[in-house]
Amino acid sequence: MEIHYLTAHELKDRLKKRELSCAEIAGSIYSRIDEVENKLNSYIRLDKEHALSGAGEIDKLISSNAIEISDFTGIPVAIKDNMCTKNITTTCASRILENYVPIYNATVIDRLESRNYILAGKANMDEFAMGSSNENSYFGPTKNPWNTGRVPGGSSGGPAASVASGEAICSLGSDTGGSIRQPASLCGIVGFKPTYGRVSRYGLVAFASSLDQIGPLTRDVDDCAAMLNVICGCDGNDSTSIDTAVPDFKSFLAEDMKGMKIGIVKELMAEGIDREVREAVQMTIKMAEEAGGKVEEVSIPSLEYALDVYYIIAPSEASSNLSRFDGVRYGHRNMQARTLREMYQRTRAEGFGEEVKRRIMIGTYCLSAGYYDAYYEKAQRVRTLIINDFKKAFGKFDVLISPTSPTTAFKIGEKIEDPLTMYMSDICTIPVNLAGLPAISIPAGLSADKLPIGLQIIGDILREDNVLKAASSLEKAIGFKDKPGI
Amino acid sequence: MALDIKNLKYEPVIGLEAHVELCTRTKMFCGCRLSFGEDKNIYTCPVCLGHPGSLPVINRKAVQYAIKIALALNCKIQDYTIFHRKNYFYPDMPKNYQISQYDLPLGVKGHLDVDMGDYTRRVGITRVHMEEDTGKLLHTGTTGRISESEASIVDFNRAGTPLIEVVTEPDIRSPEEAREYMIALRNLILFLDVSNCSMEEGSLRCDANVSVRKKGKEKIGTKTEIKNLNSFKFLQKGLEYEVERQIKLLESGSKVIQQTRHYDSKTAITKVLRSKEEAHDYRYFPEPDLVPIYMESKMVEDIKKTIPELPATKAKRFEKQYGLSIYDSNFLSNDRDLADYFEKCCSCYGNAKNIANWMMGDFSALLNKEKITIKESRVTPENLCRMLEIIDGGKINSKMAKSVFEEMFAAGKDPGKIIEERGLEQIADKSMLEAVIEEVLRDNPGPVEQFRQGKEKALSFLIGKVMAKTKGKANPRMVNEIITKKLS
CATH class of the missing domain: 1.10.10.410 (Arc Repressor Mutant, subunit A)
Structure with missing residues (x-):
């Protein structure tokens, strides 16, 4: 197989055997980028020179034995453009941060740098991670590598498309309501959202603070576990990061599911989920049983409210998080304004896109005097119900299974004019964020029109072990090896 | 001309909100040092500049200091406390929200007794909460006003400085009481060693809520909020003006309108800043970037132990232990340095009343004249005692002592030496x-x-x-x- 389609662990083995150099890997990734990027638009910023010279440096360090080859040494990783990279623009796909150059690295970037990774580029996304199709990018939509007339999902559409198409070996995305898992599903790769608090959010430009979590998008579960080893861990700069020991996530990769109790979430297999998607999930259930798992249906009635709760809490937090973009200290500023108020208004009117403005308005409304109790406060209480329902389910089951997305990749432009339909794309993933649970999406096959279908496996708080165990054994059983035609 | 409140048909109802800057080493939510008027924007980082992706981390020391203040104000420390975001746009606010506290503040239901000479006013403390300070706006041009400036610059050195807000019940009944309350609050906090508490430097600030009502009536009238009361004097003057303004309005048959007013110390009047309709909707909601603080009783107990003897207790002890009058005891115990000085003297000289007389008389007069504190003075307790002994021994008379003391104060010399040098010793042979x-x-x-x-x-x-x-x-x-x- 082409170098650009290998996994990080395969490349590590080849690097170790000196069959390959980091410069060759980076070179291969960049020639693939040269080949397909104009069709996909996976990236907002690319720096070929920097990546190639960086790879050369690492080769020197390796050959002089100055560093050891560990996971992701010399591996080109795409970084979603909402993670701060020191001295490298970080735009959040927004005009308001078009030229914003961070003065510091996100914690996850520091951690990757300590492994001597290669920054493949800053990946495209929905503006401020708000969207499910990557159409809300100031820098234009990213296309799905399986069918460039289709969306790659969102908001981590760039990170997903780049990994799926060989423009990066793996990537980091962020997931607030499904923004890693849904695009992973639509692009036929693996995407993992860890337990809330597992990965430091320091340096991740906040969308909804109580929901955001960084996670990997990879070609297989092995790489996913390896990336979790790098990025997880308590960080003194993030008060919400959990102070608990980080296990070796690779040790949870398993051949079978013997003794595992698996719950099929009834509400997420109902109508509204495409028939083909449901059938693919049902196939994997059979495989789970064959692999030694005990499968049962489970009902989580409060899921009915998840979308409503999410679209109050996330915009509320966002309305406050995004108020710092005012043109005063950094980012876009309208220079014609004559008063302070006018400067704020024009800067933000010009700087933010439609969807971002919509959510700021919704959030501002929900937090307003007289509406707070009816919206934000009530949503938080329903959120607690959802958390409790999941807790109950995990009293009985090790993992829960559902589709990742109710549909396969939809057409560009199909849902953009209808926000409510668009919001339905995250019906299966949103509850997981509300409850802070770890969940993975793995490819479960292709639809009749050759579009990937994703399977979601959800674990209890801090039980990434169960998720990885189930995911790795099902991955083997499913044996998804297809690559997009691009 | 001070308002003669006692003779009016109306009584003022005043509540104060004091802001106290804590003197921790670092800021409330990041590791930047606190600054003292150095170059602009040098103590800043992604967190206190509100850069995208940065997150706050609570300064433990600031929480401990806040607990100390709340305990000293007889507050109940809540079992757990959380931060809220207070949202509004202003260029001195890096995030356009201030991390503050809302319905679960650190301390509630306290009080501070204010000695008014012939009576004591117990002022209820509604809440003591923690928050972060803003940056400072500097407007270029001659007037320093934003509307007339060419440009405005922001200095974020102060942004994120830990602040404590102390909110009182509407228990204060005169501008003079308000002033005395603030002085008592300052003295109390100075005892705790957690803030410089200087109104001149802005480390102690105060807003007031004022209304008036007919004497004997229960119902509180429509209030106004007065800002920019940035000295003890201006606090009293501003309130006097505002109380009078409100009484005049009511007497003329008009109504007081709920609004925020700005005190202008140059003209000594208050002016409208914004009306109730223009008031901000702060859209408070729990700060999702921070986790609740659970107060362990052991920690609170440990902090309690670090609180020194406070003015009220100290005054009572001075009265009993040294046989001082109530007035003298209060005078000497309100200021930590004065109290410490007094007790040092008492340990080396027996007549406490003599010490008190000197400290409150000639010594205080000189300190006031030179505008220095007793800590900065060059007269050591030992030398003051030595002088008192010399007077008692009949070596010098009180008139001579006065001039000897002046030299002690000016040069920090031993009184015996001054007497010897000047040949002042009385002829008692x-x-x-x-x-x-x-x-x-x-x-x-x-x-x-x-x-x-x-x-x-x-x-x-x-x-x-x-x-x-x-x-x-x-x-x-x-x-x-x-x-x-x-x-x-």
Whole structure:
């Protein structure tokens, strides 16, 4: 197989055997980028020179034995453009941060740098991670590598498309309501959202603070576990990061599911989920049983409210998080304004896109005097119900299974004019964020029109072990090896 | 002209919101140092500049300091406390929200007793909460006003400085009480060593909520909020103006309108800043970037132990232990440095009343004149005691002591040395005095005769002559005794 389609662990083995150099890997990734990027638009910023010279440096360090080859040494990783990279623009796909150059690295970037990774580029996304199709990018939509007339999902559409198409070996995305898992599903790769608090959010430009979590998008579960080893861990700069020991996530990769109790979430297999998607999930259930798992249906009635709760809490937090973009200290500023108020208004009117403005308005409304109790406060209480329902389910089951997305990749432009339909794309993933649970999406096959279908496996708080165990054994059983035609 | 509240039909109802900057080493939510007027924007980082992706981390020391203040104000420390975001746009706010506290503040339901001389006012403390300070806006141009400036710059050195807000119940009944409350609050916090509490430097700030009502009425009238009351004097003056303004409005049949007003210290009046309708909707909601603080009782107990004896308790003890009057005890115990100084003196000199008299009299007068604190003065407690001993020993009289003390104050010298250098020691040697007196009696036969005939005035004349001959060094009491004896 082409170098650009290998996994990080395969490349590590080849690097170790000196069959390959980091410069060759980076070179291969960049020639693939040269080949397909104009069709996909996976990236907002690319720096070929920097990546190639960086790879050369690492080769020197390796050959002089100055560093050891560990996971992701010399591996080109795409970084979603909402993670701060020191001295490298970080735009959040927004005009308001078009030229914003961070003065510091996100914690996850520091951690990757300590492994001597290669920054493949800053990946495209929905503006401020708000969207499910990557159409809300100031820098234009990213296309799905399986069918460039289709969306790659969102908001981590760039990170997903780049990994799926060989423009990066793996990537980091962020997931607030499904923004890693849904695009992973639509692009036929693996995407993992860890337990809330597992990965430091320091340096991740906040969308909804109580929901955001960084996670990997990879070609297989092995790489996913390896990336979790790098990025997880308590960080003194993030008060919400959990102070608990980080296990070796690779040790949870398993051949079978013997003794595992698996719950099929009834509400997420109902109508509204495409028939083909449901059938693919049902196939994997059979495989789970064959692999030694005990499968049962489970009902989580409060899921009915998840979308409503999410679209109050996330915009509320966002309305406050995004108020710092005012043109005063950094980012876009309208220079014609004559008063302070006018400067704020024009800067933000010009700087933010439609969807971002919509959510700021919704959030501002929900937090307003007289509406707070009816919206934000009530949503938080329903959120607690959802958390409790999941807790109950995990009293009985090790993992829960559902589709990742109710549909396969939809057409560009199909849902953009209808926000409510668009919001339905995250019906299966949103509850997981509300409850802070770890969940993975793995490819479960292709639809009749050759579009990937994703399977979601959800674990209890801090039980990434169960998720990885189930995911790795099902991955083997499913044996998804297809690559997009691009 | 101060408002004569006592004679009015109306009584003011005042509540105060004080902001206290804590003197921690670093800021409330990041590791930047606190600054003291250095170059602009040097103590900043992604967190206190509100850069995208940055997150706050609570300064433990600031929480401990806040607990200390809340305990000293007799507050109940809540079992758990959370931060909220207060949302509004202003260029001195890096995030356009302030991390503050809302319905679960750190401390609630306390009080502070304010000594008003002839009565004590107990002011209820509604809440003590933690928050972060903003940056400072600087407007270029001559007026310094935003509307007339060419450009405005923001200095974020102050942004993120830990602040404590102390909110009172509407228990204050006069502008004078408000002033005394703020002084008492400052004195109390100074005892705790957690803030410089300087209104001049802005480390202690205050807003007031004011309304007036007819005396005897329960219902509180419509209030206004007064900002920019940035000295004890302006606090009182501003409130006096506002109370009078409100009374005049009511007397003329108008109504008080709920609004925020700005006190202008130059013209000594308050002006409308914004109306109720223009008031911000702060859209408070729990800060999702921070986790709740659970107060362990052991931690609170440990902090309690670090609270020193506070002014009220100290005053009572001074009264009992040293036999001082209530007035003297209060005076000496309100200021931590003054109290410590007094007690140091008491440990090396027995007559506490004498110490108190000197500290409250000549010493205080000089401190006030030089505008320095007792800590900055050059008179050590040991030297003050030494001087008092010398006076008691009759070596110098009180008039001489005054000038000796002035030199002690100016030069920080030992009083014995000053007396020696200046040759000030009183002549208390009987034989020496007798020789001088013999001479004076011999040279002034007229007055001697007059005294013998019963004219008391002649005695003063003779004593005066002796004093003149000894250049004021003679002990006047002894001179009096010897002359009387000789001529009787």
